[in-house]
Amino acid sequence: MIKLLHVEDDSDIREIALLALQMSDTFIIQQCEDGPSALKCAVEFAPDVLLLDVMMPHMTGPELLTRLRQEPTLSHVPAIFMTARVQMAERRALMDQGAVAVIAKPFDPITLADEIKLAMRPATA
Amino acid sequence: MQTTPNDYAIIRPSDADGGYENSRSDLWLLSALPDPIVAFDPDAAMIVHANAAACRLFGWNDAAQRPLADLVLDTGADTLLNDLRRASVLRRETHVTTKGQLFSVESQRCGSDVARSMIVTIWRGGPSQTTLTPQGDDFVATVSHELRTPLTSVKGALGLALSGAAGPITDKTRSLLDIAHRNVGRLMLLVNDILDLEKMSSGHMAFDMNRADLRDTVAFACEANSTFADEFGVTLDCQIPSEPAMVIFDADRMHQVMTNLISNACKFSHPDGTVRVKLDRKADGAFEISVTDHGIGIPSKAVSSVFDRFNQAGSVHRNRSGSTGLGLAIVKTIIEEHGGTIALSSIEGVGTTVTVAIAPDKADCINRTSKV
Numbered sequence A: 001m002i003k004l005l006h007v008e009d010d011s012d013i014r015e016i017a018l019l020a021l022q023m024s025d026t027f028i029i030q031q032c033e034d035g036p037s038a039l040k041c042a043v044e045f046a047p048d049v050l051l052l053d054v055m056m057p058h059m060t061g062p063e064l065l066t067r068l069r070q071e072p073t074l075s076h077v078p079a080i081f082m083t084a085r086v087q088m089a090e091r092r093a094l095m096d097q098g099a100v101a102v103i104a105k106p107f108d109p110i111t112l113a114d115e116i117k118l119a120m121r122p123a124t125a
Numbered sequence B: 001m002q003t004t005p006n007d008y009a010i011i012r013p014s015d016a017d018g019g020y021e022n023s024r025s026d027l028w029l030l031s032a033l034p035d036p037i038v039a040f041d042p043d044a045a046m047i048v049h050a051n052a053a054a055c056r057l058f059g060w061n062d063a064a065q066r067p068l069a070d071l072v073l074d075t076g077a078d079t080l081l082n083d084l085r086r087a088s089v090l091r092r093e094t095h096v097t098t099k100g101q102l103f104s105v106e107s108q109r110c111g112s113d114v115a116r117s118m119i120v121t122i123w124r125g126g127p128s129q130t131t132l133t134p135q136g137d138d139f140v141a142t143v144s145h146e147l148r149t150p151l152t153s154v155k156g157a158l159g160l161a162l163s164g165a166a167g168p169i170t171d172k173t174r175s176l177l178d179i180a181h182r183n184v185g186r187l188m189l190l191v192n193d194i195l196d197l198e199k200m201s202s203g204h205m206a207f208d209m210n211r212a213d214l215r216d217t218v219a220f221a222c223e224a225n226s227t228f229a230d231e232f233g234v235t236l237d238c239q240i241p242s243e244p245a246m247v248i249f250d251a252d253r254m255h256q257v258m259t260n261l262i263s264n265a266c267k268f269s270h271p272d273g274t275v276r277v278k279l280d281r282k283a284d285g286a287f288e289i290s291v292t293d294h295g296i297g298i299p300s301k302a303v304s305s306v307f308d309r310f311n312q313a314g315s316v317h318r319n320r321s322g323s324t325g326l327g328l329a330i331v332k333t334i335i336e337e338h339g340g341t342i343a344l345s346s347i348e349g350v351g352t353t354v355t356v357a358i359a360p361d362k363a364d365c366i367n368r369t370s371k372v
């Protein structure tokens, strides 16, 4: 099983992602509604992969990732950003932040699990 | 008002061959304006004129013939340089800060002869207008986020329900969910298109211009759209020359252009039709991409308005969903941003050809500018 930490401020999107990921039976999912609450639970949960929304109140996805990376146990966990369709330059900027993938919103709930597993591959190999 | 000889000296025709020769009164007028004005020669990547206010702002005592690097900005330099680099006739606005002051910079190409034209920028804001905020970027980003978030949930929820993830559904329910799912997809396209247009017309669309082979983009677009063509029973005939077609362009945006032209040609073709996509080089050296179909064509009175927003030329789509009537308006904007031209010719009942012409990568001046 893969432990996934999902941080997303919109509760409907959280629920859809949860349903979508539960279909594949390979994830243990922990969801947080913003950066500060993710910082509180991340170390204890010890995720194998991070799925982060980009635009969130209090703390943006990239800001959250920077903070999470300061934790020794989280410094190498693969991170995936999820964001509304981005231009190439923005996508590149997110990848430069150390993400392994950027998933565009609206995401396809049917393929979400596979996309995450695919993105994790180079990091886990 | 009195003028002193100094006023004339501050801006002076810099070009020895008199390319930008101005009359004395024009020069006086420019230097008397309170807003900084800076003129650039985009080909030489040089600043060719600056009025008195601009000289004061940047601390220059002589404005003639400076490298672009002398334009020291705190923020916004990339976007502004991008604007200057683009051979566009469009007027655009960018926000920059320099010396801790925020400016709204309006750039416009002047002169009808592209070879001798320059880009004039007017800088508004500065110390007196502290309320000015760079809203453009924020606005598009905010609207895009606010619209896409609920759409993401709606589309996701419908997709999951349709997949049976939430339990079995009856055929009747399925067909209703199908309709909703299809239409939310259409709404999404519309939102994307409107935001694209907004970004482009406000100058906030960053173009990622690189020197590359146009053949790759055209071939890739044909490949990527072959499934779409199949759905309409249309065959794509992609004709690519053997010689490289080196151009400075944004590959993603050009792909968007090709996708729209090819999808239009397929949508309005008859089943079993052929759409020809052809790249070749014209006598004047420009590269020309044409997309030709033998479909329903466009009534002659409607041809002139096909590039307008939300125009659907009164034609009957074979697949109405997934159409916004914004495609060609976006295509035209993108091509003009590349300094190219686009034309459409059509005969009702016979077919349509759309032709895009793009100048080759003739000067390395663009690369020089981008290094500043």
Ligand SMILES: Nc1ncnc2c1ncn2[C@@H]1O[C@H](COP(=O)(O)OP(=O)(O)OP(=O)(O)O)[C@@H](O)[C@H]1O
Residues within 6 Å of the ligand: B193, B260, B264, B265, B266, B268, B293, B295, B296, B297, B298, B306, B311, B312, B313, B314, B315, B322, B323, B324, B325, B326, B327, B328, B329, B352
């Ligand atoms: N190849 C073509 N043959 C016939 N009509 C065309 C062709 N290309 C464009 N048109 C006409 O021009 C209109 C505008 O085209 P445009 O690409 O802007 O919009 P669209 O294809 O309707 O929607 P969108 O591209 O936004 O999904 C079309 O609706 C159609 O009426």
Ligand SMILES: [Mg+2]
Residues within 6 Å of the ligand: B260, B261, B263, B264, B327, B328
């Ligand atoms: Mg179209």
